[in-house]
Amino acid sequence: MSRIDAATARSLIASDPGVRVLDVRTPGEFASAHIAGAVNLPLDQAGARLRDAVAGVDGRVLLVCQSGVRAERARSALGDAGPAGVAVLDGGMNAWTASGGAVERGRARWALERQVRLVAGSVVLASVVASLWIPAAAAVAALIGAGLAVAALTDTCAMGMLLAKLPYNRAGGVDVEAAIARLRQGPSEAGA
Template identity: 60%
Template sequence: MTTIDPRSARELIATGPDTLVVDVRTPGEFASAHLPGAINLPLDQVDAHLRRIVADAGGRMILVCQSGRRAAQCQAKLAAAGLADTAVLDGGMIAWTAADGPVVKGRKRWDLERQVRLVAGGIVLISVLASLLWPAAVFFAGLIGAGLTFAALRNSCLMGMLLARLPYNRVSAVPPIEDSLRRLAGAGR
């Protein structure tokens, strides 16, 4: 995996006119805050448009998400399809904002990872409390624990993918995927 630290990414963006910033977070997360000039291409849309992305991409691509995990998944998909000139922003938006990188801010929304922690924690808490009345309810907590363990081992999260499909995470103020793909094609020329 090729990564780039926030300081080097800023320099590359400032000096490389063919450098494209691709944010793979949900439209809701993107609308909340993103790098100036970034294109929103949610990770859950990459597989459906992979051939077009690889064909249209040109120049250096910096992949961004909240922490770097989803961007690394996207980079692996792009590399497997033949697109090699990509780098993951090391530490994602968390590191970018900590390094005082410029950010376009919108209405504040919870990032997907925080939503997963809320839902998983809520299910575990409710299951444990419910088990005081119905002992079998504790198995729901065990299922969530097993799911989180599997997600960590596979470096993917089914709960996160499901939450990404909620209307809250699909903001109409963010350009649709076709607009992002057109911008990607235009930047590659």
């Protein structure tokens, strides 16, 4: 079981109270909306600790992000280190909410993908307008376009990784050690 759809995930969570939901989005995205009982351990902060985090989990682990890309990256990083039941929520929180899955909501924040679209679009627009006076400015638009093409081909996004480090996306922060401890506890013991 490596990818499961939102309906299957809801059914799994409802039928197995031992399922751990590990949300690898930024703290800002997590604070905006998350699955009840989920543990936030941002992929960029977990680093090498991701293997340690899931190694001590007895039950199944459902990896969640906004669209499924970061969660799949986390699953790949785990390799064989995680429990046999590690799965990625196919389509991430986008699919979860679209299918009517319940979420705990906090202060609304923009998803990282939306922030990337805003920054990339703004830079392209500004460079095209600037190119009316400074023709070489069009090269900036070309670089952003090339970066977006590389991001699509490699399924990574340098701009997204940089934006994830901004204070806006780190609001509230995550205590990695506390998140790992909570993940290893059963949901009822963790107060989820």
